[in-house]
Amino acid sequence: MTSTPSPRVTIKDVAARAGVSKGAVSLAFNHKPGLSEATRDRIFAAARELGWAPSLTARSLAGARVDVVGLAICRPAQMLGLEPFYMEFISGVESVLTERSCSLLLRLVRSPEEEAGLLDSWWKGRQIGGSILVDFRADDPRVAAAERLGLPVVAVGHPSLTGGLTSVWTDDATAVTEAVRYLAALGHRRIARVGGAAALGHTGIRTAAFDEAARVLELAGAWQVTTDYSGEAGARATRSLLTAAPVDRPTAIVYDNDVMAVAGLSVAAEMGLSVPGDVSLLAWDDSQLCRLTHPTLSAMSHDVHGFGADAARTLFGVITGEGPGSHPVPTPVLTPRGSTAPPKM
Amino acid sequence: MTSTPSPRVTIKDVAARAGVSKGAVSLAFNHKPGLSEATRDRIFAAARELGWAPSLTARSLAGARVDVVGLAICRPAQMLGLEPFYMEFISGVESVLTERSCSLLLRLVRSPEEEAGLLDSWWKGRQIGGSILVDFRADDPRVAAAERLGLPVVAVGHPSLTGGLTSVWTDDATAVTEAVRYLAALGHRRIARVGGAAALGHTGIRTAAFDEAARVLELAGAWQVTTDYSGEAGARATRSLLTAAPVDRPTAIVYDNDVMAVAGLSVAAEMGLSVPGDVSLLAWDDSQLCRLTHPTLSAMSHDVHGFGADAARTLFGVITGEGPGSHPVPTPVLTPRGSTAPPKM
């Protein structure tokens, strides 16, 4: 059962086998000039025969770059499972990391403060070469932490939240405005929004944009509530919005993610209201979920995978000192499906 | 803007500040005997003042254990976003890792072969101290790879799939049997199962168990199809099952995850069939999603978070050489909700 205890093969073994010095092996494996083709081949052959790959640990200790990118997520564990957003975002990040043989160091944290501390130890411990920061709040401690450390990061969030950090973000204000305009154009005058976590910066941006859009369009009714993004909370919020008398209740509801919209749909069904007959629902983030319900959910859709990939690419830009710098990603676009229609009267 | 470029503080600085040698600092930080209380305090004080934390990179190079656990996931990126399973599993893993100040190294791969190679380089590169292996297939190359490397791993999968590796698993056969028995007890005689990816080992186990249960219970009709776990595939499968003439089609369908069950629910609605009146649906994995639909979905429910935590704890057991060893986790239990009932006639 217990096979040979794996005698670790090191650069020295490879050097010996190829009949060269450690330095030569290092040069070969980093594709640096100063070696003849013949030697290079001999070294690679020796490495292949021995099944050797350079130890990233040692490499990073010796001052070279670190091939690991950090990502800390600060949300209650339970919610993470359901939110398709993160996994999709992560898979986008991964798609870029994989191209460059990098790995992702993931950690769930409970607060931005804890995350700031984590970044500190990750960076000082040379565990990561850079980090992706998500879910910004007002006065986020991570901005100062990253700057103080000189840690290369890309901040996923609007520049108004991310201080001077290189950022990628979605234009939430425009998207919210478009969502409200669309519903208003259908004829809705009483519109509600079931928002995400109040503490999150982009929730604030969306809330302000919704207010502004409601003012400009002179809506007869505009409600906003914040939740914790969970389906349960979305259901609760929907229930409370729809229990008002028909003339007072919203005829359209915008949700800040798709899980809450799905929950809202089922609440409408449970209350005997038809969608989109009695109430229109508009989701956000548009994962596959929106196409699996009946009726299908209209959504502000959004290439989350691409968003993650973009964030990762931008981070590499920061690390190498070139590349794009801060920029917005494409604004979510309205994808009408079966859950939105003009109000009945 | 550019603050001080963060002059890295090392063990030497701490040693100097505390007036001791590097070795002493090392002893203190590893809680090893041989230092007086006074010196110990002095060292910790110095470290605190300097904001120093030991470099895990250097530490692991020097032969100490590595505080990182690997996890590679081999599924198409797109599906990952929607499958609540993984994020919930990961959050369970994290909950245990966090207690021990460990991090998770995550990577999405395209094949078990690629994963085997990744484990090789992670381990040889001393990037991980152990790994969690999921989604076993028949003759999985990772079994041999882990054994050859002497890499501490915990395999998430039935022992029949994981070779001699320390494993944790759910008893899928029993769970499937229970699901079928339950539906049969309600009076269903024509039952279908929409399974997951055929290549996956546990899909095979469930398929065999379903066949066996159908045989034992002498069901009049038993269908099984395999899918890729996506909602789309679940919808397609459901559609094709339900288009048969009423007397020939299944009156109950079991799904291998909850996303496909949600999709199935919407297909039934779209076809004008009532759930559970015309057809009963039973989901698997029971994320929050099952409680957000209308009707709510009955499910074989399953503490996925706890499963992840258990896997992580077992891995630590393997690493330290003590702990539980291979064991099953609690079998999923049937949670009846609104989507299952006796068949109409």
Add this chain to the structure above:
DNA sequence: AGCGCTTTCTCAACCGGTAAAGTCCCAATC
């Protein structure tokens, strides 16, 4: 006082790489 024993620390040799400086050899130039 001399001897052995601890306890408390220091020293120096690694761990497995990287990178700057140094060595050698040979062709080209003055």
Add this chain to the structure above:
DNA sequence: GATTGGGACTTTACCGGTTGAGAAAGCGCT
């Protein structure tokens, strides 16, 4: 023929810790 200039490697000094082999100091005991 001596000098210069590279190309092709090797040497050596780290990177930031750990670790085992001492060394110095304090203490009890004969």
